[in-house]
Amino acid sequence: MINTEIIRKDFPMLDNKKMAGKPLVYLDNSATTFKPNRVIDAINDFYHNYTSNIHRGEYELSQKADNAYDSVRGIVGRLINCSEKEVIFTSGATNSLNIVAYSYGLQNLKEGDEILLTLAEHASNVLPWFDVAKRTGAVINYIPLDEEGRLTPEGLKSVISEKTKIVAFASVTNVLGFIADVKELCRIAHQYGAIAVVDGAQSTAHIKTDVKDWDCDFLAFSAHKMCGPSGVGVLYGKKEILDAMVPFTYGGGSNARFEADGTVILKDAPEKFESGTPDMEGVIGLGAAVKYISSVGLDNIYEHEKQLRDYVVRKIKELGNVEIYNEHGDTGIIALNVKDIFAQDAASYIGSQGIAVRSGNHCAKMLHNVIGVTETIRASFYFYNTYEDADRLVEALKNCTIENCIGIFF
Ligand SMILES: Cc1ncc(COP(=O)(O)O)c(C=O)c1O
Structure with missing residues (x-):
């Protein structure tokens, strides 16, 4: 079991950082992870x-x-x-x-x-x-x-x-x-x-x-x-x-x-x-x-990520406006799109809510042959992410409408 309250104290990047004026939620861990003080x-x-x-x-x-x-x-x-x-x-x-x-x-x-x-x-x-x-x-x-x-x-x-x-x-x-x-x-x-x-x-x-x-x-x-x-x-x-x-x-x-x-x-x-x-x-x-x-323990890390992903997938499915490409994925990675909204636009809106996710093809440029789309949003959780982070993502996805996306550009 991972106690995120204790774990998060090890990471300076998790110490009250803000993005776009909002408390930072970092869900781009597949791109790179934060570094603990010991490192x-x-x-x-x-x-x-x-x-x-x-x-x-x-x-x-x-x-x-x-x-x-x-x-x-x-x-x-x-x-x-x-x-x-x-x-x-x-x-x-x-x-x-x-x-x-x-x-x-x-x-x-x-x-x-x-x-x-x-x-x-x-x-x-x-x-x-x-x-x-x-x-x-x-x-x-x-x-x-x-x-x-x-x-x-x-x-x-x-x-x-x-x-x-x-x-x-x-x-x-x-x-x-x-x-x-x-x-x-x-x-x-x-x-x-x-x-x-x-x-x-x-x-x-x-x-x-x-x-x-x-x-x-x-x-x-x-x-x-x-x-x-x-x-x-x-x-x-x-x-x-x-x-x-x-x-x-x-x-x-x-x-x-x-x-x-x-x-x-x-x-x-x-x-x-x-x-x-x-x-x-x-x-x-x-x-x-x-x-x-x-x-921290790799079994604990895996278990924590899996629980968070299962929780987020369940919540996202209730929203109705999101397509998930890996509902049964095994790790903390969730690939999705908000229906009718280009991945990069949606990611910009999500970013404006203080949440870092990646959008695009993620360097897997042949995968469109399998999932049918070239661009997705990728939210990737790690052991220091919390259920509050998950809820913030779900809330941002819920509010990710065409009007709100246009709102951040104009
Ligand atoms: C599956 C996979 N292989 C290779 C790489 C390349 O890693 P790096 O850029 O650290 O060399 C990445 C980076 O995202 C990756 O996800």
Whole structure:
């Protein structure tokens, strides 16, 4: 059980902030989350007390930074159940997925091989594959989703073949908020000799992740969507796969030695993928964020979000003027439209009521093939949201009429 009264005190952004002159309700948590004091303090501590570069200094300050940075691999490893050697720090989920596409895909795919995606994927789990397919001659195909837009094992079974080399999908989709049966999907992919790439950007902060149990080959996620700083994320990869891969960025920090004749001896994974000075304070902030959400408890987070979403969906259905696209969604994401009102106009009105929601295609630009509309409003709840936040959203949706929307523009 989550006590939001206590939890909210941890977040400066939840301390009496206003938007459009009204008390702020933040329901754009799928875009990014607020940061608790513990994360802000951890980053400040680095700036105030031990700023230095890592893995380069023989002096105490630098060693303190080394320890703080290096310890985060273990913290992340405990969150997702993997070895610290399998945790690569990146600039975010997008960067992580690009590493998989270019360092694994480009090196392993050939003409006629198949990459399976879904129409519900975020651009970051589509565009790198489009490009790698173009460069290698591989073919992109799509796993059919069920009538609600869910990825199911049956859908994967209906299209996978010996030609399939990569199956890439989100563990939680970013518009409909459906949780995939990752374990079963990975099992099917492996049965056909394909690798499974999991985009965990919307799941790691909301449901328990166990990469060993899932048996996924790669997992990508971002710190900023899990109470951590932006500009930092993680790529998990199975050790044996990482060992066989070569990086697509080179520079300091990732090599053990190089010579004038072009010889380069790279370090082992994960360091070989981390060229250049990393986002040290970001990684330290990520460590604090993981500790924080772990202390709240992922089961509690999931339960709280689910209860709030069920409550809001029930209330919204009573209004009669709102279409919901994921009535049976699994997480705190609700995708909707106010009937006869363009999503961005409705979101502007809702914003004028102090409530932050996102509108548009949410970077899932192929999803219109599934839900029939290109633009939706996305309200995304997190563990610090309250029933009062939910009621404020419902009230704003109730009053979201054409007249009121026009009223905010003129
Ligand atoms: C499902 C999904 N994948 C990938 C990303 C990309 O994350 P980032 O922008 O942090 O790299 C997002 C961001 O919204 C997402 O929702």
